[in-house]
Amino acid sequence: MLNILIIGAGQCGNRILDSINNKAFGGGRFSKYYSKQKFPSRVETIAVNTAINDLKEMQYTKAKDRLHIPHLHGVGANRIIGKQCFIDNKDLIMRTIKERGDFDVAFVITSSSGGTGSSFSPPLIEELKNTYDFPVYGVVILPFREEGTIYLQNTAFCLKEMHNSGVDGIILGDNQFLKYAGTDIQSAYDGINSMVAERILFLLEALDSEMMMVTDLGDFKTVMSGGAGIATIGFAKGDGTNSIKSIIQQSLSPNGLLFSSNIYEEGSRAMIILRGDRKYLNIDDISSQIDKLSSHIGHVFKGVIIRNGEIPKILSVVTLETTVELDNLYTLAVEAIQMEKEKHDRMALEKETGAAFSKIDGLEPQY
Amino acid sequence: MKTYHIVKCGLILIFILILSTGTASAFNIYDEEIYKGDGYQINNYFIEVFNIISHEDSRLLTINMYQLKSDGTYEELDVKRETNVNNKLTKHKYQSDIVEIIVMEKNCTSTYATVDITTSGIKVVYNQPVKGGLSSAKFIGEPSLLLTKEVDKTNVEIGDTIRVTIKAKNVGSGPAKGITIDHGITPGFTFKSAIYTTYPEELAAGNPDYTQMYIYEMEAAQSGTVTLTPAIATYYCSTYDSEYSSNSNSPVVTVAQEAVETSVLELTVTPHKTELQRGNKVTFTVSLRNIKDIPATTVRLDMIYPYNLTYESGCEDIKIIDNKPVIQKSIYEARYEDEYDYTFLANEVGIYNITAKVSYNDGANNIINETTSDMIYVTEGKYDFLKEYPLYVYIIPIIIIAAIAGWIFWRRNQFKM
Numbered sequence: 001m002l003n004i005l006i007i008g009a010g011q012c013g014n015r016i017l018d019s020i021n022n023k024a025f026g027g028g029r030f031s032k033y034y035s036k037q038k039f040p041s042r043v044e045t046i047a048v049n050t051a052i053n054d055l056k057e058m059q060y061t062k063a064k065d066r067l068h069i070p071h072l073h074g075v076g077a078n079r080i081i082g083k084q085c086f087i088d089n090k091d092l093i094m095r096t097i098k099e100r101g102d103f104d105v106a107f108v109i110t111s112s113s114g115g116t117g118s119s120f121s122p123p124l125i126e127e128l129k130n131t132y133d134f135p136v137y138g139v140v141i142l143p144f145r146e147e148g149t150i151y152l153q154n155t156a157f158c159l160k161e162m163h164n165s166g167v168d169g170i171i172l173g174d175n176q177f178l179k180y181a182g183t184d185i186q187s188a189y190d191g192i193n194s195m196v197a198e199r200i201l202f203l204l205e206a207l208d209s210e211m212m213m214v215t216d217l218g219d220f221k222t223v224m225s226g227g228a229g230i231a232t233i234g235f236a237k238g239d240g241t242n243s244i245k246s247i248i249q250q251s252l253s254p255n256g257l258l259f260s261s262n263i264y265e266e267g268s269r270a271m272i273i274l275r276g277d278r279k280y281l282n283i284d285d286i287s288s289q290i291d292k293l294s295s296h297i298g299h300v301f302k303g304v305i306i307r308n309g310e311i312p313k314i315l316s317v318v319t320l321e322t323t324v325e326l327d328n329l330y331t332l333a334v335e336a337i338q339m340e341k342e343k344h345d346r347m348a349l350e351k352e353t354g355a356a357f358s359k360i361d362g363l364e365p366q367y
Numbered sequence: 368m369k370t371y372h373i374v375k376c377g378l379i380l381i382f383i384l385i386l387s388t389g390t391a392s393a394f395n396i397y398d399e400e401i402y403k404g405d406g407y408q409i410n411n412y413f414i415e416v417f418n419i420i421s422h423e424d425s426r427l428l429t430i431n432m433y434q435l436k437s438d439g440t441y442e443e444l445d446v447k448r449e450t451n452v453n454n455k456l457t458k459h460k461y462q463s464d465i466v467e468i469i470v471m472e473k474n475c476t477s478t479y480a481t482v483d484i485t486t487s488g489i490k491v492v493y494n495q496p497v498k499g500g501l502s503s504a505k506f507i508g509e510p511s512l513l514l515t516k517e518v519d520k521t522n523v524e525i526g527d528t529i530r531v532t533i534k535a536k537n538v539g540s541g542p543a544k545g546i547t548i549d550h551g552i553t554p555g556f557t558f559k560s561a562i563y564t565t566y567p568e569e570l571a572a573g574n575p576d577y578t579q580m581y582i583y584e585m586e587a588a589q590s591g592t593v594t595l596t597p598a599i600a601t602y603y604c605s606t607y608d609s610e611y612s613s614n615s616n617s618p619v620v621t622v623a624q625e626a627v628e629t630s631v632l633e634l635t636v637t638p639h640k641t642e643l644q645r646g647n648k649v650t651f652t653v654s655l656r657n658i659k660d661i662p663a664t665t666v667r668l669d670m671i672y673p674y675n676l677t678y679e680s681g682c683e684d685i686k687i688i689d690n691k692p693v694i695q696k697s698i699y700e701a702r703y704e705d706e707y708d709y710t711f712l713a714n715e716v717g718i719y720n721i722t723a724k725v726s727y728n729d730g731a732n733n734i735i736n737e738t739t740s741d742m743i744y745v746t747e748g749k750y751d752f753l754k755e756y757p758l759y760v761y762i763i764p765i766i767i768i769a770a771i772a773g774w775i776f777w778r779r780n781q782f783k784m
Contacts, residue, residue: 063784
């Protein structure tokens with residue numbers, strides 16, 4: 001049995017973590033009262049946040065698993081403040097992690113654009129890598145592009161810092177790409193959180209299950225070490241009528257991925273996990289699709305989990321060599337940084353000339 | 368001396384007059400026409416025109432006289448006949464020691480005779496022409512009064528008034544005359560007043576109905592069982608020149624001692640409602656009233672109620688003695704009235720009543736008086752259906768719910784920050 005640590009940092013990380021815990025209970029609103037979490041491994045979850053209200057909103061994560069870093073009510077999307085706050089509270093965070101025991105792998109879930117999550121995650125991963133020898137993976141959610149310049153520049157720096165932190169891989173999810181998940185902003189966020197949580201749980205199960213065809217943590221590490229260290233996850237499930245072939249194709253299509261990518265062009269390594277009743281899992285169809293993918297990207301690990309009576313579900317983890325979407329994002333981020341810099345310079349100039357206030361210099365009020 | 372003789376002669380004359388009215392005196396009947404075969408009855412003497420024999424212009428009248436007997440027989444009397452040679456009229460005469468009857472013929476036809484009848488030595492109480500001769504004559508006998516004395520009540524107390532009625536009926540064969548009534552006052556009673564006194568002096572025989580003779584009222588003055596003195600009627604019958612008397616019956620009257628005035632406590636119990644559900648309360652109001660002018664003492668008011676009713680509360684006078692509500696008062700004033708409320712809890716379904724029991728001393732004796740309320744109907748309570756099931760039916764779910772609630776509370780706290 002694997003020992004897995006999942007850390008949700010910042011509001012986004014907290015909510016995805018809470019969704020993971022909810023689904024581990026079974027998914028119902030009141031499941032925490034009557035059900036037990038069904039993790040296949042020993043899973044420890046820790047939510048970290050400087051905003052206590054975000055922690056209080058969590059419903060399925062135990063209070064003892066919520067770590068509040070006292071700093072007003074958040075860091076206001078300012079990564080400089082956030083990083084300093086992490087440095088100030090690093091010992092508390094690491095002590096909390098240490099108290100949970102030894103782990104075989106860790107996942108740090110965060111948004112790249114916010115304050116606490118984007119600023120805490122890179123140094124936290126670096127500290128974990130410096131302290132422990134288990135692999136640490138970042139699960140990073142990219143922002144809506146229209147959310148503003150600060151979020152874009154935060155994303156750019158967060159991803160860079162995380163990449164340089166020694167992380168063993170970054171799994172990307174993209175709000176911009178996944179926003180079809182809901183009809184309004186709230187349901188979209190909830191849908192994205194649920195989607196990400198469902199895929200992570202599937203991944204955890206795949207890493208620690210007795211499978212007909214085995215994939216394990218070692219395979220996952222090999223997959224994640226490929227390419228540029230950037231990966232995404234695809235997912236699809238059948239309805240009992242469609243073939244396993246089409247379901248695999250769907251999981252690898254842009255609609256099935258968390259991050260927009262052309263797998264066959266940009267992929268480096270992949271791992272495909274199939275789960276469902278034996279009658280749906282046609283080995284010829286599966287082999288043909290695996291062969292097709294491996295012929296494009298190289299090596300593909302595959303695992304099969306037999307579940308009697310269950311309709312087939314597919315999880316695919318694909319590392320990317322290059323990603324056009326990420327390049328586009330960084331182009332936007334550079335523009336955003338420059339726009340913020342120009343704004344800064346302009347305001348600094350206005351301050352120097354005194355602006356409107358200087359007009360009354362030397363005058364006294366008359367009564 | 369001359370005055371003395373006048374007085375003496377007067378007294379003798381008065382004596383003779385008294386004697387002549389009080390005893391037999393002469394009785395005359397003139398020009399009585401009696402047909403042949405008919406007769407005339409004077410008391411029990413019967414004069415019969417027995418025969419008229421015609422011969423040329425003369426008529427020979429034959430009159431017989433008889434003494435009627437009480438047994439229906441008669442005795443023919445010895446009649447002496449003297450015929451006047453001048454006028455050919457006949458004189459018939461009966462003569463005994465004291466009685467003399469003379470029938471003097473005055474005229475005679477072939478069918479009837481006209482006669483004068485003179486008697487002496489007879490006190491005539493009955494005289495009547497009789498058609499049909501001797502066979503139609505009726506014996507005139509002695510009177511006999513049957514006297515009754517009736518009272519309107521036979522059980523009285525001292526001071527009470529009794530009305531006495533005296534009635535009489537002549538059950539003899541002759542008229543009762545000169546009737547006087549002695550109502551016969553009884554020792555132990557005081558005559559109060561006469562109500563009716565106009566009784567007849569004479570009662571004819573043969574009337575089957577009683578005649579009211581005398582009514583008076585008397586007051587009981589002495590206790591005991593008293594046999595009233597009979598009334599006495601005295602009367603006479605001139606036929607026999609005798610006096611008679613008759614006694615009435617003697618009613619028995621019980622006269623009780625005059626009652627000592629005591630107190631009397633009247634009791635009523637009224638429920639405020641007669642229908643209620645089990646588990647509800649009902650109040651009974653007990654009204655206790657002394658209806659006499661004498662106070663009652665050592666008064667104790669108890670409530671007797673079924674175990675299905677539980678005493679809950681009541682007025683300030685109520686004390687709990689041996690787990691029962693009791694009111695005790697050393698004295699309950701004359702003409703005093705009060706009300707006491709008792710509230711009971713209905714424990715079981717059923718039909719119940721309660722009894723109020725008051726014991727007291729009325730001034731002479733210890734009295735116990737009880738009264739029972741109207742029925743009250745206790746129906747099933749709103750939640751009585753819950754009692755149909757054993758306790759564990761409720762306890763187990765409660766334990767389960769409590770455990771679930773406890774679990775939820777504990778679990779909620781685990782997830783609450």
